[in-house]
Amino acid sequence: MxxxxxxxxxxxxxGRMGRAVLRLAGERPGLRVVAAVSRSGEILPEAPEVPVLPVARLAEAPACDLVIDFSLPEAFDAALAACLARGAGLVSGTTGLSERQHAALDAAALQVPVLWAANFSAGVAVLHALVRQAAAALPSWDADIVESHHVHKKDAPSGTALTLGEAVVAGRGRAPHYASLRAGDIVGEHLVQFTGQGERLELVHRATNREIFARGALEAASRLARRGPGRYDFGQLLLADGRI
Incomplete structure (x- = not known):
């Protein structure tokens, strides 16, 4: 690659994220979108020069080095199979995957570079590390995660909230409580709260523009291109050279 x-x-x-990726991909030198796949197969205004195929014709897509996937769990398997068939890497932000699908990612990583993340924000990558540190330092405090998203988001808790919950467990050995809000056009907000006697620590990330996730996915794609087969973590990939 x-x-x-x-x-x-x-x-x-x-989808919202797919359109953002198409819109921003042209800003990155050395990266070229050769095709897009959507349910309808209609040309998208974000990239009118890019050929668009319906999902049923995914196998007809031209050769590629890497697939960026922001779809739905029921469409994810086909994307992963296409990567394996082509020897292409995968960057996926599809949330709500089953245990079987995560196991399939692990198996695919033996053959191609794979990166799945619930969130492609650099700020959330740093938040994850801070949450684990706080949980380890405050093991007896209550821990709660409150996430807020737009009314169209289907999964709850969000994939990002669950990932932050894993950081809490890694730090103190016990899971947090979760609360989910769906309102208006909120892009994404995550509050991790640690509460002790007479004091409270809050760690918050607010996304106000969906483009940050698209930019993160494109950055992940560029960095994954330098890697061999394996399962990669977004935060570790960003910090591999000591900087975000």
Missing amino acids: NPDDLKILVHGAS
Whole structure:
């Protein structure tokens, strides 16, 4: 895989995140979107020059080095199978995956580079590390995670909230409590709260623009292009060279 001439296929292209990836991909030198896959197969205004295929014709997509997937759990298996068939890497932000699908990611990582993340924000990657540190330092305090998203988000708690919960467990050995809010057009907010006697610690991340996630996914794709087969973590990939 040549990181200086990276051919990308966008899977789930008609969704909010897929459209953002298409819109921003042209800003990155050395990266070229060769095709997009959506439910309808209609040309998308974000990238009118990019050929769009319906999901049923995914196998007809041109050769690519890497698939960026922001689809739904029921469409995810086809994207992963396409990567294995082509020897292409995968960057996926599809949430709500089953245990079987996560196990399939582990198996695929033996053959191709794979990166799945519930959130492609650099700020959330740092938040994850801070949450684990706080949980380890305050093991007896109550821990709660409150996440807020737009009314169209289906999974609850969000994938990001569950990932932050894993950081709490890693720090103190016990899971937090979760609360989910769905309102208006909230892009994404996550509050991790530790409460002791007479004091409270709050760690918060607020996303106000969906483009941060698309930019993060494209950055992950560029960095994954330099890696061999394996299962990669977004935060560790960002920090591999000592900087976000």
